[in-house]
Amino acid sequence: MNNIRNFCIIAHVDHGKSTLADRLLEHTNTIESRKMRQQFLDTMDLERERGITIKLVPVRMKYKAKDGNEYVLNLIDTPGHVDFSYEVSRSLAACEGALLVVDAAQGVEAQTLANAYLAVEQGLEIIPVINKIDLPGARPEEVLRQIEEVIGLDSSQAILASAKEGIGIIEVLEAIVNRIPPPSGDPNAKLQALIFDSVYDNYRGVISYVRLVNGRIKKGQLILFMATEREYEVEEVGFFTPSMSAANELKAGEVGYVIANVKAIWEARAGDTITDAISPADKPLPGYKRIKPVVFCGLFPIDRDDFPHLREAIEKLQLNDSSLVFEPETSEALGFGFRCGFLGLLHMDITVERLRREFEIDLVATAPNVAYEIVLSNGSVIEAHKPSDFPDPGKIEEIREPYIRLTIFLPADYVGKAMKLCQDRRGEYVSLDYITTERVRLVYDLPLAEFIVDFHDRLKSLTRGYASIDYEHVGYRKSDLVKVDVLIHGEPVDAFSFICHKDDAYKRALSVIKKLKELIPRQLFEVAIQASIGSRVIARENVKPLRKNVIAKCYGGDVTRKRKLLEKQKEGKEKMKMIGKVQVPQEAFLAFLKADEEG
Amino acid sequence: MRKDNLNYSVMPLSESFSWALSCPVSLYVHIPFCVQKCPYCAFYSVVPKTGDIESYLNLLDNELKMWTSLTGGKIHAQTLYVGGGTPTVLSSKHWEQLILTLERYVNFLPLLEASVEANPGTLSLGHIKLWRSWRITRASLGVQSLDDAELSWLKRPHGAYEAADAIAALVASGLDTSVDLMFGFPGQTIRSWHRTIKDCLKFGIRHLSIYELTLEENTPWGENPPEGLTEGYPLYRFAQWYLPKRGFIQYEIASFSLPRHWCRHNIAYWQGGNFLGIGPSAWGYLNGYRYGNASDIKLYADSISRGEFPIVYEEILPNEKAAAESAMLALRTMWGVSARAFRRKWGWQAYKKFLQVWHLLPEDCKKTIQGKHAFSAKGFRVANSLWEQFL
Numbered sequence: 001m002n003n004i005r006n007f008c009i010i011a012h013v014d015h016g017k018s019t020l021a022d023r024l025l026e027h028t029n030t031i032e033s034r035k036m037r038q039q040f041l042d043t044m045d046l047e048r049e050r051g052i053t054i055k056l057v058p059v060r061m062k063y064k065a066k067d068g069n070e071y072v073l074n075l076i077d078t079p080g081h082v083d084f085s086y087e088v089s090r091s092l093a094a095c096e097g098a099l100l101v102v103d104a105a106q107g108v109e110a111q112t113l114a115n116a117y118l119a120v121e122q123g124l125e126i127i128p129v130i131n132k133i134d135l136p137g138a139r140p141e142e143v144l145r146q147i148e149e150v151i152g153l154d155s156s157q158a159i160l161a162s163a164k165e166g167i168g169i170i171e172v173l174e175a176i177v178n179r180i181p182p183p184s185g186d187p188n189a190k191l192q193a194l195i196f197d198s199v200y201d202n203y204r205g206v207i208s209y210v211r212l213v214n215g216r217i218k219k220g221q222l223i224l225f226m227a228t229e230r231e232y233e234v235e236e237v238g239f240f241t242p243s244m245s246a247a248n249e250l251k252a253g254e255v256g257y258v259i260a261n262v263k264a265i266w267e268a269r270a271g272d273t274i275t276d277a278i279s280p281a282d283k284p285l286p287g288y289k290r291i292k293p294v295v296f297c298g299l300f301p302i303d304r305d306d307f308p309h310l311r312e313a314i315e316k317l318q319l320n321d322s323s324l325v326f327e328p329e330t331s332e333a334l335g336f337g338f339r340c341g342f343l344g345l346l347h348m349d350i351t352v353e354r355l356r357r358e359f360e361i362d363l364v365a366t367a368p369n370v371a372y373e374i375v376l377s378n379g380s381v382i383e384a385h386k387p388s389d390f391p392d393p394g395k396i397e398e399i400r401e402p403y404i405r406l407t408i409f410l411p412a413d414y415v416g417k418a419m420k421l422c423q424d425r426r427g428e429y430v431s432l433d434y435i436t437t438e439r440v441r442l443v444y445d446l447p448l449a450e451f452i453v454d455f456h457d458r459l460k461s462l463t464r465g466y467a468s469i470d471y472e473h474v475g476y477r478k479s480d481l482v483k484v485d486v487l488i489h490g491e492p493v494d495a496f497s498f499i500c501h502k503d504d505a506y507k508r509a510l511s512v513i514k515k516l517k518e519l520i521p522r523q524l525f526e527v528a529i530q531a532s533i534g535s536r537v538i539a540r541e542n543v544k545p546l547r548k549n550v551i552a553k554c555y556g557g558d559v560t561r562k563r564k565l566l567e568k569q570k571e572g573k574e575k576m577k578m579i580g581k582v583q584v585p586q587e588a589f590l591a592f593l594k595a596d597e598e599g
Numbered sequence: 600m601r602k603d604n605l606n607y608s609v610m611p612l613s614e615s616f617s618w619a620l621s622c623p624v625s626l627y628v629h630i631p632f633c634v635q636k637c638p639y640c641a642f643y644s645v646v647p648k649t650g651d652i653e654s655y656l657n658l659l660d661n662e663l664k665m666w667t668s669l670t671g672g673k674i675h676a677q678t679l680y681v682g683g684g685t686p687t688v689l690s691s692k693h694w695e696q697l698i699l700t701l702e703r704y705v706n707f708l709p710l711l712e713a714s715v716e717a718n719p720g721t722l723s724l725g726h727i728k729l730w731r732s733w734r735i736t737r738a739s740l741g742v743q744s745l746d747d748a749e750l751s752w753l754k755r756p757h758g759a760y761e762a763a764d765a766i767a768a769l770v771a772s773g774l775d776t777s778v779d780l781m782f783g784f785p786g787q788t789i790r791s792w793h794r795t796i797k798d799c800l801k802f803g804i805r806h807l808s809i810y811e812l813t814l815e816e817n818t819p820w821g822e823n824p825p826e827g828l829t830e831g832y833p834l835y836r837f838a839q840w841y842l843p844k845r846g847f848i849q850y851e852i853a854s855f856s857l858p859r860h861w862c863r864h865n866i867a868y869w870q871g872g873n874f875l876g877i878g879p880s881a882w883g884y885l886n887g888y889r890y891g892n893a894s895d896i897k898l899y900a901d902s903i904s905r906g907e908f909p910i911v912y913e914e915i916l917p918n919e920k921a922a923a924e925s926a927m928l929a930l931r932t933m934w935g936v937s938a939r940a941f942r943r944k945w946g947w948q949a950y951k952k953f954l955q956v957w958h959l960l961p962e963d964c965k966k967t968i969q970g971k972h973a974f975s976a977k978g979f980r981v982a983n984s985l986w987e988q989f990l
Contacts, residue, residue, distance in 0.1 A: 523984075524961050524981050524984055525961060546984060557627050557881065557882040557884070558880075559882075559884075559924070560882075560889065562927075563990075566927075566983065567990055569983065570987045581961075
């Protein structure tokens with residue numbers, strides 16, 4: 001156990017994490033150079049394309065150190081995005097140390113900080129690596145100072161490297177061996193294995209990636225998943241080299257995989273503890289929690305015949321993604337589809353993109369919304385994922401919405417603009433400090449609902465792309481929210497209702513019904529479009545009754561002429577949906593599903 | 600079902616078809632000539648050159664002869680309508696020839712009505728005299744407006760004064776006189792519209808047709824629309840209010856008349872009567888079979904001279920569609936759809952379907968009196984939207 005080192009790499013997007021991992025694989029001869037390809041550990045095309053890591057792929061390397069001993073180095077890669085911060089924390093929990101990679105030109109960014117803090121929280125030994133020192137814009141001294149002053153780490157032992165040029169790689173390997181402590185734990189104690197990820201394989205079922213904390217696990221053993229209380233017999237255990245290779249047993253301190261004929265991924269969730277079913281450990285390892293989706297959107301196939309296909313595809317993705325939830329939904333404009341819940345915007349984007357690419361389904365994703373908590377007058381709490389989940393206003397005691405703590409790193413010149421944006425989005429100021437004279441760290445608490453509506457894009461354009469952000473979920477807070485209903489000719493239309501802050505209700509209601517007024521054609525009677533909160537109407541527009549009606553001549557007994565004109569006219573209206581007696585065109589629904597374009 | 604060649608293929612020589620031809624029909628004769636093309640007009644017509652009219656009258660003679668070869672005797676016509684184009688572009692002499700042709704092939708014994716269309720610029724006393732001496736009972740005059748500014752904007756070849764003269768002459772001759780008016784011009788107001796209608800009524804006309812200026816495809820204005828058209832709706836509504844006060848009944852969506860002075864020929868169109876259309880771009884309907892002649896005098900002439908019918912469009916609608924169409928046509932008139940007759944003709948299922956749609960229409964757009972479903976005055980105003988429901 002003394003020559004095992006378990007570590008991970010944490011870095012902001014683009015700071016060179018995957019390239020560094022590639023170099024380590026090469027230097028330890030884990031992968032022959034000719035089989036090497038870029039971002040080896042990122043298995044999905046999407047990851048390579050976006051340069052981000054979504055799924056963790058652990059790898060076991062053998063390294064002969066300068067002290068003459070051979071060490072087993074287990075690299076546990078981590079996703080770099082905050083949507084997956086729970087997975088990050090589970091991965092960190094499986095390690096004793098972390099490489100903190102910082103771009104020598106960019107310096108400390110928002111995610112660097114968040115992840116470094118997570119690592120500190122887990123008690124990890126942190127080795128700062130200043131990467132890309134070969135770049136012309138590299139400012140290693142400045143970055144070292146930031147590591148010291150902003151993060152608060154001792155920078156004297158930081159390693160200067162260029163993963164791309166292969167500079168500093170040996171130093172990194174030596175530091176892993178010398179500075180990261182070997183795992184502690186007792187191979188003879190009761191089995192406790194931390195699942196830090198699970199994937200689904202079509203042939204083998206669920207494969208759990210584990211870190212053995214105490215005890216041993218081997219083929220034929222009866223095991224218990226402590227959170228889900230499921231019992232299975234182990235079929236195979238083994239290591240990642242980086243492909244899976246079977247072994248006799250895994251013991252305390254080691255990282256590997258367990259296959260136990262588990263059929264569904266939710267039975268073996270990240271963070272759960274595997275123990276022996278016959279002589280179980282007293283308690284599971286700490287830190288497990290069931291993560292709940294916070295962002296929701298509707299997914300609808302463009303071709304309605306694709307609906308069963310879409311269901312199959314989402315079910316397949318869910319096999320591999322226990323945080324994805326979905327339920328069937330019907331939309332006036334889009335027909336049958338699903339309302340899906342995600343950990344965040346990136347998780348949503350990736351899922352939609354995978355459905356498009358891997359399953360070749362053309363689909364429409366509606367504007368995202370958040371999950372609300374509603375305290376009813378009888379004291380019970382319900383969760384609402386869409387406006388129609390909201391009960392009658394009279395029954396609502398209080399509404400809570402999810403908040404995030406948003407950290408923005410940006411040049412000092414743009415602070416005013418960024419603060420204004422946060423204020424406009426109902427942000428609550430937390431702190432502002434100068435990292436350098438030109439660079440500022442700005443922290444706000446922001447309702448998630450305000451964040452998911454193009455906040456990041458706005459911020460990027462306001463700061464010309466110089467801002468980096470990170471956020472963490474800080475739970476639900478009471479908010480002065482109202483549900484605004486839209487009534488067409490007296491009929492409430494679910495598809496048009498929305499949730500917003502009380503102070504924004506009038507303005508948004510007005511913009512919505514104005515838009516509808518343009519989109520709903522004149523009918524045979526006057527149509528009222530109203531926006532109401534409960535029974536109180538807050539805004540109203542009227543669509544004047546139809547007048548244009550051509551009384552044309554009948555040409556030489558040609559009655560087909562009129563019929564054909566009417567058929568043409570009808571064709572245009574065919575795509576309309578009847579709301580009570582009113583014909584509403586699809587565009588109206590579609591316009592509403594897209595994000596609001598205000599001022 | 601538009602065809603590439605001019606050969607008719609569907610014309611059914613079935614019993615019901617022959618039966619239709621042996622019974623009295625309505626006969627439409629198209630005169631495809633005008634002294635000029637009006638920019639809004641989509642009727643087929645050309646400006647005649649010397650000799651064109653004579654040869655056309657010969658072609659008409661031949662086409663009628665072909666029809667009589669199917670009937671095995673003269674065609675029985677209960678109404679006649681000579682329209683255009685401009686039938687008054689034909690001189691009295693031409694008219695004499697046309698009358699001879701008609702008498703040769705048509706039996707007018709049960710004749711209820713014979714109408715001609717006339718234009719103020721070309722109408723002569725000679726025409727009127729001839730018509731009166733023959734079987735013509737009714738004349739429809741293309742006045743369009745009694746306002747000189749509006750007429751010149753429309754590029755009509757006549758002025759208000761000429762139009763007034765023509766109305767007076769027709770009424771004086773004892774012909775049942777109808778006037779066509781148009782609305783929706785730029786700058787037209789209810790006052791100017793009222794003046795035109797009132798002035799027309801002063802002459803003692805018994806029938807009035809009103810049409811909204813429509814920009815049709817394949818017309819100069821259809822390609823380059825004029826600007827500033829007035830919305831027609833209020834003008835139409837005014838006519839609906841004003842004319843009944845003067846004793847005129849709106850018996851059809853575009854037609855008002857003193858009681859029983861309706862145009863029976865047009866009613867045949869709306870009520871599913873059989874009619875034969877003769878001449879280029881004319882349409883006919885015989886017990887479910889509908890045809891359209893070539894809208895081109897050259898194509899028309901070619902096929903007639905080959906001894907073939909100049910038919911380029913034919914259709915026999917399936918029962919359900921035919922029933923819906925018949926309901927839409929009947930709803931143009933104040934008599935509307937008779938529940939009993941409709942059921943008998945199209946069947947119980949078709950009637951049920953009709954009722955399903957009928958019940959969806961707004962209450963103030965319809966009325967049902969003694970088993971007849973008809974549009975109200977408001978219903979006529981928004982008829983397009985109502986009809987659409989039946990498709």
